Amino acid sequence: xxxxxxxxxxxxxxxxxxxxxxxxxxxxxxxxxxxxxxxxxxxxxxxxxxxxxxxxxxxxxxxxxxxxxxxxxxxxxxxxxxxxxxxxxxxxxxxxxxxxxxxxxxxxxxxxxxxxxxxxxxxxxxxxxxxxxxxxxxxxxxxxxxxxxxxxxxxxxxxxxxxxxxxxxxxxxxxxxxxxxxxxxxxxxxxxxxxxxxxxxxxxxxxxxxxxxxxxxxxxxxxxxxxxxxxxxxxxxxxxxxxxxxxxxxxxxxxxxxxxxxxxxxxxxxxxxxxx
Numbered sequence: 001x002x003x004x005x006x007x008x009x010x011x012x013x014x015x016x017x018x019x020x021x022x023x024x025x026x027x028x029x030x031x032x033x034x035x036x037x038x039x040x041x042x043x044x045x046x047x048x049x050x051x052x053x054x055x056x057x058x059x060x061x062x063x064x065x066x067x068x069x070x071x072x073x074x075x076x077x078x079x080x081x082x083x084x085x086x087x088x089x090x091x092x093x094x095x096x097x098x099x100x101x102x103x104x105x106x107x108x109x110x111x112x113x114x115x116x117x118x119x120x121x122x123x124x125x126x127x128x129x130x131x132x133x134x135x136x137x138x139x140x141x142x143x144x145x146x147x148x149x150x151x152x153x154x155x156x157x158x159x160x161x162x163x164x165x166x167x168x169x170x171x172x173x174x175x176x177x178x179x180x181x182x183x184x185x186x187x188x189x190x191x192x193x194x195x196x197x198x199x200x201x202x203x204x205x206x207x208x209x210x211x212x213x214x215x216x217x218x219x220x221x222x223x224x225x226x227x228x229x230x231x232x233x234x235x236x237x238x239x240x241x242x243x244x245x246x247x248x249x250x251x252x253x254x255x256x257x258x259x260x261x262x263x264x265x266x267x268x269x270x271x272x273x274x275x276x
Contacts, residue, residue: 007188008205009181014246014275016106017181017207020057021244021255023101024108027051028256031071031099035114037091041073045084048099057103060184067228072098074229079213079221079238080175081228092119094127096240100184107184109209110256111242126216127237133169134214134239135264137161141192141210142245142261143268145202146252152198155191158212170219175230177211180244204249211242248275 009017027048034047049070052059059070074082074096075089082096089095098111113131115124137158144157154177162169177190188200192212200206215221217236224231232238244255251273254261260272 007179007200008203009207010205011248011276013181014205014207014248016104017108017244017246017255018275020101020103020106020108021110022108022258023052023055023057023103024099024110024244025256025258026055027070027099027101028097028110028112031097032112032114035089035095035116037089037116037118039089041075041082041084041087041089044073044097045069045071048097052101055101055103057101060100060102060107060109063102063184070099072228074238074240076237077232077235078229079172079215079232080230080240083226083228089116090119091116092124092127094131094237094239096238098240098242102184105182107180107182108256109180109184109242109244111211111240113239113241129167130169130214130216130237130239133162133165133167134212135241137192137212137214138210138241138243139261139264139268141212142243142252142254143265143270145208145210145245145247146270148202150198151188151190151200151202151208152195154208154210156194158210159193162212162214170215170217170236172213172215172219172221174221175213177209177242180207180209202247204247206247207244207255209242209244211240213238213240215239246275248273250276
């Protein structure tokens with residue numbers, strides 16, 4: 001019974017997950033609209049904070065011990081956990097923004113990647129391709145969840161999508177997705193690659209944050225001196241996309257997408273169903 005309580009939520013609890021997901025999505029929409037040359041990562045962080053506070057929520061990132069920002073913003077060879085500050089965005093930069101909101105004790109968590117307009121066309125095109133493949137792998141994982149028997153099938157779908165791109169990208173092994181609910185990080189672990197142990201059953205009440213973290217080269221990373229920022233060893237670009245997704249009796253619903261994921265799941269022939 002303890003396992004069931006920790007992994008599978010009641011219908012009422014699933015409904016409580018909807019608003020924090022929508023608040024998280026709105027915060028990232030506000031940040032996306034501001035990404036441009038000359039903008040600092042601190043300004044992007046402030047925009048996310050304004051939306052979350054205005055909606056009566058709080059940043060769950062700020063509830064993590066030792067972290068005081070609303071977002072993590074990672075630029076170029078930084079993959080995840082970058083700290084917002086005075087860094088000025090340059091034309092052609094690839095920028096991953098991760099954010100989450102807690103509302104009435106329930107959590108949302110999502111990440112997007114944006115390529116700053118301008119800069120060298122070849123570099124920008126390569127970064128846009130990296131972002132497109134990473135986002136596509138996220139939606140492949142979400143689509144797999146719709147029919148999966150076990151959580152580990154998500155990682156198989158994510159890795160398969162990236163491999164079929166033919167780009168030779170790396171998938172981070174040390175950083176993975178997770179369950180989400182009363183806490184931002186809960187069980188189970190959601191791998192972005194194939195594993196032998198497929199993990200727990202996919203059942204109604206399961207809420208997962210699926211988040212592929214992909215590099216343009218090697219998957220080897222190190223943590224910078226700030227003790228947070230995860231950066232590629234070979235200097236290749238990093239990319240991060242994430243959504244929080246609920247499984248319910250009628251299907252799946254992407255909590256951090258305003259349309260529940262309908263538009264992005266359509267190419268996979270999956271139709272999300274609102275939580276009743």
